[in-house]
Amino acid sequence: MRQLTDTEIRTRIAKKVAELLPDGGFVNLGVGIPTQAVNYLSPAKKLYIQTENGMLGVGPAPKTEADIVPNLINASRQPITETPGCCYFDSATSFAMIRSGRMDATVIGAIQVSERGDLANWALPGKGVLGPGGAMDLVVGVKDVIVATQHVANNGKHKLVENCTVPITGLEVVNTLVTEFAVFKFINKEMILVEHSSDVTLDDIKAMTSAKYTVANDVKAWEVD
Amino acid sequence: MAKILSPEEAVKLISSDSSIMIGGFGNIGNPKKMIDLIADTELKNLTIIANDLGTPNVGLGRLVRNRQIKQAIGSYFTYNTEAAELYFEGKLNLKMMPQGTFAESIRAGGCGIGGFYTRVGVGSDVTEGAETKEINGRKYVFVEPLKADFAILRARKADRLGNLVYERTARNFNPIMATAAKFTIVEVDEIVEPGTLSPEEIVTPFIYVDVIVPVGRGE
Numbered sequence: 001m002r003q004l005t006d007t008e009i010r011t012r013i014a015k016k017v018a019e020l021l022p023d024g025g026f027v028n029l030g031v032g033i034p035t036q037a038v039n040y041l042s043p044a045k046k047l048y049i050q051t052e053n054g055m056l057g058v059g060p061a062p063k064t065e066a067d068i069v070p071n072l073i074n075a076s077r078q079p080i081t082e083t084p085g086c087c088y089f090d091s092a093t094s095f096a097m098i099r100s101g102r103m104d105a106t107v108i109g110a111i112q113v114s115e116r117g118d119l120a121n122w123a124l125p126g127k128g129v130l131g132p133g134g135a136m137d138l139v140v141g142v143k144d145v146i147v148a149t150q151h152v153a154n155n156g157k158h159k160l161v162e163n164c165t166v167p168i169t170g171l172e173v174v175n176t177l178v179t180e181f182a183v184f185k186f187i188n189k190e191m192i193l194v195e196h197s198s199d200v201t202l203d204d205i206k207a208m209t210s211a212k213y214t215v216a217n218d219v220k221a222w223e224v225d
Numbered sequence: 226m227a228k229i230l231s232p233e234e235a236v237k238l239i240s241s242d243s244s245i246m247i248g249g250f251g252n253i254g255n256p257k258k259m260i261d262l263i264a265d266t267e268l269k270n271l272t273i274i275a276n277d278l279g280t281p282n283v284g285l286g287r288l289v290r291n292r293q294i295k296q297a298i299g300s301y302f303t304y305n306t307e308a309a310e311l312y313f314e315g316k317l318n319l320k321m322m323p324q325g326t327f328a329e330s331i332r333a334g335g336c337g338i339g340g341f342y343t344r345v346g347v348g349s350d351v352t353e354g355a356e357t358k359e360i361n362g363r364k365y366v367f368v369e370p371l372k373a374d375f376a377i378l379r380a381r382k383a384d385r386l387g388n389l390v391y392e393r394t395a396r397n398f399n400p401i402m403a404t405a406a407k408f409t410i411v412e413v414d415e416i417v418e419p420g421t422l423s424p425e426e427i428v429t430p431f432i433y434v435d436v437i438v439p440v441g442r443g444e
Contacts, residue, residue, distance in 0.1 A: 051394070052325075053250040053251070053253075053394050054250075054394050054396050054397050055393070055394055069393070070392070070393075070443070071253055071254065071392045071393040071394060071395035072393045072394055073250075073251060073253050073394055074394075075250075077251040077252075077253075077304075088391070088393055088396055089396070090328075090396055090399070090400040090401055090428075091250070091276070091324070091325075091328040091397050091398045091401065092325075092328040092331070092332040094328070095324065095326075095328050095329065096329075098325060099325055099343070099344075099345065118348075123350075128303065128306065128309040128313070129303050130302035130309055130319060130321060131277075131299065131300050131301040131319075131321035131322075132300065132301070132321065132322075132323050132324070132349075132351060133301035133323075133324050134300070134323070134324040134325060135323075136324075136325075136326075136345050136346045136349060136351070137323050137324060137325030137326065137345045140343075140344045140345045140347075167349060167350050168349045170346075170348070170349070171347065171348040
């Protein structure tokens with residue numbers, strides 16, 4: 001198992017997430033890798049992207065400076081564009097559609113995920129993060145909460161843990177967990193390994209995962225470079 | 226019918242120690258001119274209810290730098306690193322709420338509802354101490370409504386009555402805040418005659434608007 005570069009890690013996760021997003025689905029994407037996933041969607045797949053600052057039908061980032069549209073940003077404050085049929089609404093309406101279970105998937109990052117599917121993703125003590133933004137609302141309301149994260153932190157600390165030790169975003173909220181080496185599903189509070197990359201063995205995964213999980217009978221290996 | 230005032234006249238209506246809702250998300254859809262004018266006054270001890278506090282010395286960041294804020298209530302202050310420093314030094318009181326809970330508490334404040342129960346934030350620090358209730362076997366927390374003395378907002382256009390339309394994602398918190406304050410001041414790109422806006426396109430009905438402040442497009 002060779003060391004992957006940061007770009008390789010991000011690309012791998014983004015590709016895998018793109019595969020998991022439902023065709024025709026209403027999807028909300030967090031900052032970073034989640035937004036990158038859109039670049040790897042198969043051309044046949046159509047998503048309706050929602051941004052919690054009040055738009056459904058988000059289009060790609062403007063290609064040139066001249067394409068920038070006034071007063072049009074996503075929740076990461078990046079300029080975006082419109083798609084035919086897109087619509088705008090206020091923040092209360094936006095979170096009403098999020099909380100009420102109408103959104104099919106959300107993709108967000110993680111600091112830690114516990115073996116029961118608890119998610120900690122908004123605050124590292126003393127790190128200057130002030131406020132959860134929309135993450136707590138998304139993880140409670142959206143049908144498939146997909147966490148996209150590096151398997152182990154850069155400092156070597158495990159991110160897939162028995163219990164979260166940093167502030168919680170939501171309890172038992174994660175449905176799918178994607179890392180550069182593995183895909184886990186959480187079903188009935190149980191963490192199950194369903195896929196792993198072809199460059200790691202089941203023992204490799206075990207060694208970098210403190211959370212207790214079971215291995216699916218039909219666990220698959222996906223081919224990577 | 227709403228009063229039409231200059232930004233300079235409108236800012237004189239605001240007093241120290243008041244609570245003020247400010248529209249906007251990431252410096253989009255915020256009343257930039259009015260914020261700048263407040264920053265130029267001696268107004269202090271303000272409770273600011275806004276999603277974020279802008280960026281250092283920009284937008285609401287100016288009120289942070291001037292230390293005019295007693296408490297800020299919102300959902301994501303991270304973009305303002307100065308606010309973070311003041312907070313960790315114990316010099317700025319911040320109340321952080323999940324964004325949807327923040328929005329809904331403003332909505333509740335504006336529609337005569339005495340609060341609501343939500344599953345959002347259960348088990349997290351931000352709902353610590355909140356009353357809880359089990360509904361259909363799941364745990365919910367109670368959230369009180371949010372109201373304010375003033376709402377200072379931004380819209381694309383107003384008619385002379387005070388009906389408002391917004392532009393794209395600059396709508397964000399503005400329509401709900403318009404309903405939740407005792408006195409609502411709206412900065413607009415332009416003012417048109419009643420009947421010019423289609424009744425179907427009006428987002429904020431004029432009953433909610435007290436003062437319109439024309440500032441010009443992009444200002």
